[in-house]
Amino acid sequence: MHLTLESSTTLHTGITIPLLGLGVFKASDGAETEDAVRDALAAGYRHVDTAMIYGNEASVGAALRASALPREAVFVTTKLWNTDQGYERAMRACDKSLEALGLDQLDLYLIHWPVEGSRQETWRAMEALLAAGKTRAIGVSNYMQQHLEELESYASVLPTVNQIELSPYNYLFRKPTVDWCASRNIVVEAYSPLTKGMKLREKRLLEIAAEYGKSTAQILIRWGLQMGFVVLPKSTTPERIAENADVYGFELSDADMARLEKLNENLVTGWDPTDAP
């Protein structure tokens, strides 16, 4: 599989999305986020994943403006928080995020969590935001199969993307959702691809990393890319930002992809949407 730092995939609405993106969850507003985005752009990342609730949209925007890159060179995702669900609130929330980011248009706007009761109205707003050109693409996050099936019953436009927690430590757990997305041509984005750091020193993963002469973080990112996911590692450490983008000079064998899949332990590092109504 020939992958490069410039590799992208095409969403079902026709726009392209870079496969590697910088996550900025827990990066504080101000210098920490601005520096991380600057370092990532310098290292070749062309995709940033933020959210209103991360509180750092303004810093992401400032870093984008400070770079010499044209707007269209960087793919920007943000997310609608739970308290902004419902048609009118969602419409306003998008405007607030655009204002915070200092952008006229998002590349991708996601419903952050499947909040019971307001999902349909919120999706109607997402479709309206797409039609109004406030965002180039719309999608969801933390949607499991039951939420996706419900959405399909009323959506005029299906999500282009579903962003869920994914690493070898939980892929088999999430496989039904991943397969459902594949059946509808919905791109799957892997969040917490580094298990929030929890498994980076795990013995079996260290063994595979040693065999390739790579770090465990690089193995996890490469696994996600070879699985066909958009992968969103977070770091605010310059060396790690560069390391996490240096995953292209090698390829995991089919046998090692299978070894990695065996690491599954249904790991969930954040809130678990599995049985969310």
Ligand SMILES: NC(=O)c1ccc[n+]([C@@H]2O[C@H](COP(=O)([O-])OP(=O)(O)OC[C@H]3O[C@@H](n4cnc5c(N)ncnc54)[C@H](OP(=O)(O)O)[C@@H]3O)[C@@H](O)[C@H]2O)c1
């Ligand atoms: N949609 C959602 O509900 C949702 C939920 C969670 C995350 N996300 C998205 O996914 C992104 C990534 O997930 P995440 O932030 O939960 O966790 P993650 O990317 O799995 O792990 C981040 C942690 O790993 C450390 N790290 C990064 N690179 C490393 C390396 N090469 N070697 C050793 N440690 C390394 C980071 O430390 P330093 O920063 O100190 O380097 C940080 O502590 C988020 O930032 C966000 O954009 C979305």
